[in-house]
Amino acid sequence: METYYDPKDLPKFGEIGKDAPELAKKFFEYYNAVFAEGELTEREKSLIALGVAHAVQCPYCIDAYTQACLEKGSNTEEMTEAVHVAAAIRGGASLIHGLQMRKVSDKLSL
Amino acid sequence: MNQASIETGSALAIAPFATTLAKNKISLTRDKTTTLQINIGFLCNQNCRHCHVEAGPKSDKIMDAQTADAVADFAEAGGFSTADITGGAPEMNPNLSHLIEKLAPSVSKIIVRSNLTAISNGKWDGLMEIFQEHKVTITASLPSLNKSQTDAQRGSGVYEKSLAVLKKLNGEGYGIEGTGLELNFVSNPAGAFLPPSQASLETRFRSDLKRKFGIKFNNLYTFANAPLGRFETWLKDSGAYGKYMDRLVREFNPCSVGGLMCRYLVSISWEGYLYDCDFNLACDLPLAGRKIHVSEMTGPPAPGSPIVVGDHCYTCCAGAGFT
Ligand code: SF4
Numbered sequence: 001m002e003t004y005y006d007p008k009d010l011p012k013f014g015e016i017g018k019d020a021p022e023l024a025k026k027f028f029e030y031y032n033a034v035f036a037e038g039e040l041t042e043r044e045k046s047l048i049a050l051g052v053a054h055a056v057q058c059p060y061c062i063d064a065y066t067q068a069c070l071e072k073g074s075n076t077e078e079m080t081e082a083v084h085v086a087a088a089i090r091g092g093a094s095l096i097h098g099l100q101m102r103k104v105s106d107k108l109s110l
Numbered sequence: 111m112n113q114a115s116i117e118t119g120s121a122l123a124i125a126p127f128a129t130t131l132a133k134n135k136i137s138l139t140r141d142k143t144t145t146l147q148i149n150i151g152f153l154c155n156q157n158c159r160h161c162h163v164e165a166g167p168k169s170d171k172i173m174d175a176q177t178a179d180a181v182a183d184f185a186e187a188g189g190f191s192t193a194d195i196t197g198g199a200p201e202m203n204p205n206l207s208h209l210i211e212k213l214a215p216s217v218s219k220i221i222v223r224s225n226l227t228a229i230s231n232g233k234w235d236g237l238m239e240i241f242q243e244h245k246v247t248i249t250a251s252l253p254s255l256n257k258s259q260t261d262a263q264r265g266s267g268v269y270e271k272s273l274a275v276l277k278k279l280n281g282e283g284y285g286i287e288g289t290g291l292e293l294n295f296v297s298n299p300a301g302a303f304l305p306p307s308q309a310s311l312e313t314r315f316r317s318d319l320k321r322k323f324g325i326k327f328n329n330l331y332t333f334a335n336a337p338l339g340r341f342e343t344w345l346k347d348s349g350a351y352g353k354y355m356d357r358l359v360r361e362f363n364p365c366s367v368g369g370l371m372c373r374y375l376v377s378i379s380w381e382g383y384l385y386d387c388d389f390n391l392a393c394d395l396p397l398a399g400r401k402i403h404v405s406e407m408t409g410p411p412a413p414g415s416p417i418v419v420g421d422h423c424y425t426c427c428a429g430a431g432f433t
Contacts, residue, residue: 041310042307043306043314070299070301070303071299071303071304071305072306072310073306073310073311073314075254075258075259076258076259077258
């Protein structure tokens with residue numbers, strides 16, 4: 001069955017450079033620099049990436065960073081906690097907008 | 111993908127390892143053989159799911175005293191610097207102490223690979239005395255600092271037992287600076303993925319084991335799981351085989367070949383036959399393509415002699431190399 005998402009596309013990410021090679025080069029250089037060991041370890045960065053992947057709900061990133069987290073030495077407990085961080089921020093971000101709703105409602109209501 | 115490859119998750123077309131070497135203009139040959147690896151049998155108290163030799167409690171494949179003596183004679187004649195004893199669980203072979211005592215005058219270093227649980231099964235006192243006397247290095251398996259990952263690979267309860275034995279080993283001086291008693295770890299991933307970098311994992315093991323349990327050790331080595339034995343079966347049953355093999359092939363690093371263990375060691379099976387490494391031993395690819403018994407050997411294999419390869423060799427050449 002044809003689907004919009006295909007796991008086999010993931011290793012082909014580099015092909016995005018075909019019609020805009022300079023931009024792709026800049027992006028991938030930046031991308032690799034971001035994930036290199038710095039003040040945060042590669043393991044910590046992969047856990048952040050996994051959380052963000054869930055926040056943006058990207059199946060490619062979830063696949064890639066689940067594998068990356070395991071290969072950097074993380075375990076499922078840590079990875080599940082990272083996903084909860086994403087869920088808490090997403091949920092919190094929705095909920096705090098409730099204050100907007102209340103303000104607007106207050107203005108409109110008797 | 112045909113039906114069979116869907117069922118086993120088998121890789122599409124993987125270039126044979128020998129072809130990849132040829133394409134990269136590499137000829138894999140022996141250097142000076144300095145390590146004698148001795149697999150003293152497949153008897154083990156555990157049944158680990160990644161075990162490439164499929165060791166377990168029911169195996170009757172264990173090295174007898176006569177073969178152990180022939181191995182010790184070979185060690186004496188061969189000028190090896192290190193003897194590396196593996197299994198199975200070497201502690202379960204009743205000839206282990208005898209072998210260590212016979213090897214000790216011929217080599218400067220003896221390593222025993224330990225799963226950390228076999229030694230605690232009533233073997234402690236006898237073996238510890240000999241280990242300490244000959245300053246035997248203990249290379250212990252500990253895949254992860256996480257209980258679920260460790261137990262998933264090695265069996266329920268192994269994590270807790272391993273920690274208890276590590277504390278006891280520290281108590282005997284193992285892993286403690288100044289004692290000369292080396293305690294090292296080998297960490298294999300608990301699944302179809304590659305291990306972390308050795309340096310980063312060693313740093314984390316050192317700080318976490320010390321902080322949480324007060325445990326000390328010397329060095330940690332990471333190894334990728336070879337798609338052989340029980341791990342191969344699991345890969346195929348779970349449908350992960352193709353993706354794993356593709357990953358290993360994609361990670362092939364020609365620069366890793368120079369440092370491969372098979373260039374510096376020779377492996378001897380429980381029956382006394384020679385192999386280029388323990389992985390070749392597991393899939394019965396003997397040294398030089400024919401079964402040569404240790405009793406026929408007068409010295410180590412000559413430098414420059416070719417090494418027998420199979421597709422499992424991709425495991426040792428992935429990324430920075432695991433060997
Ligand atoms: S991996 Fe080691 S401890 Fe586990 S079953 Fe095999 S020989 Fe035994």
